[in-house]
Amino acid sequence: xxxxxxxxxxxxxxxxxxxxxxxxxxxxxxxxxxxxxxxxxxxxxxxxx
Amino acid sequence: xxxxxxxxxxxxxxxxxxxxxxxxxxxxxxxxxxxxxxxxxxxxxxxxxxxxxxxxxxxxxxxxxxxxxxxxxxxxxxxxxxxxxxxxxxxxxxxxxxxxxxxxxxxxxxxxxxxxxxxxxxxxxxxxxxxxxxxxxxxxxxxxxxxxxxxxxxxxxxxxxxxxxxxxxxxxxxxxxxxxxxxxxxxxxxxxxxxxxxxxxxxxxxxxxxxxx
Numbered sequence: 001x002x003x004x005x006x007x008x009x010x011x012x013x014x015x016x017x018x019x020x021x022x023x024x025x026x027x028x029x030x031x032x033x034x035x036x037x038x039x040x041x042x043x044x045x046x047x048x049x
Numbered sequence: 050x051x052x053x054x055x056x057x058x059x060x061x062x063x064x065x066x067x068x069x070x071x072x073x074x075x076x077x078x079x080x081x082x083x084x085x086x087x088x089x090x091x092x093x094x095x096x097x098x099x100x101x102x103x104x105x106x107x108x109x110x111x112x113x114x115x116x117x118x119x120x121x122x123x124x125x126x127x128x129x130x131x132x133x134x135x136x137x138x139x140x141x142x143x144x145x146x147x148x149x150x151x152x153x154x155x156x157x158x159x160x161x162x163x164x165x166x167x168x169x170x171x172x173x174x175x176x177x178x179x180x181x182x183x184x185x186x187x188x189x190x191x192x193x194x195x196x197x198x199x200x201x202x203x204x205x206x207x208x209x210x211x212x213x214x215x216x217x218x219x220x221x222x223x224x225x226x227x228x229x230x231x232x233x234x235x236x237x238x239x240x241x242x243x244x245x246x247x248x249x250x251x252x253x254x255x256x257x258x259x260x261x262x
Contacts, residue, residue, distance in 0.1 A: 016123050017231075019123040019124065020121070020122050020123045020226075020230060020231075021231070024119075024120045024193055024195060024202075025195050025196065027119045027120065027123075027124045028091045028092070028116075028119065028124075028195060030119075030124040031091060031116065031119050031124045031126075031127070032090050032091055034124060034125070034126040035090070035126065035127070035170070035171065036090075036170070037126075038126050039170070
């Protein structure tokens with residue numbers, strides 16, 4: 001169980017590093033998507049879609 | 050979903066459309082600003098800030114907070130865009146207010162949301178620098194170019210120092226990510242926090258990081 005958890009944590013850290021290494025434009029696109037998703041979630045539209 | 054007039058509908062993706070055109074694009078057409086297809090909403094904010102600068106309304110400005118941190122670490126959802134700005138006094142007055150800047154953005158389609166402005170779907174908070182550290186961060190901002198728009202952004206080390214100074218839990222998380230990020234200049238950070246008497250706060254933050262892994 002501990003090994004599974006450690007493996008998942010390492011994979012998550014590697015994913016974070018890859019995400020952090022993206023260009024500023026790409027990251028702003030991600031921020032736009034997150035923001036849009038958050039707004040839809042708050043308005044209840046995401047649940048419907 | 051149509052309203053009583055039958056002219057407005059929400060498509061399944063949640064984009065409000067009027068006569069088949071996304072509301073955001075229609076607004077841009079009405080106000081004479083047509084965004085490039087597929088352009089960033091955040092870039093609308095950046096473009097408006099650049100326009101205000103070109104119109105001579107701002108002396109200096111730079112993006113801080115979570116949006117600035119996004120340049121250096123993994124993107125994380127945030128509610129608003131913090132823009133730190135210094136202004137030029139109006140002609141014939143020594144008084145400096147945000148009013149001319151707010152009016153400029155409203156004339157171009159922004160709407161007031163409490164003390165913030167809604168631009169391109171984002172809430173923008175215009176703030177004069179509250180501390181000498183933020184003042185320095187404004188002076189030392191890095192200049193990025195995003196889709197043809199010049200965007201001044203706080204440096205990695207200044208975003209970290211401001212997060213340390215503010216010190217909420219989310220700022221501590223951001224601080225730790227920045228300090229551990231590739232390209233973080235620890236000696237520059239140490240100099241900045243030394244100048245602004247934050248060294249003991251940094252020592253406490255490191256203890257906090259040790260305790261909370």
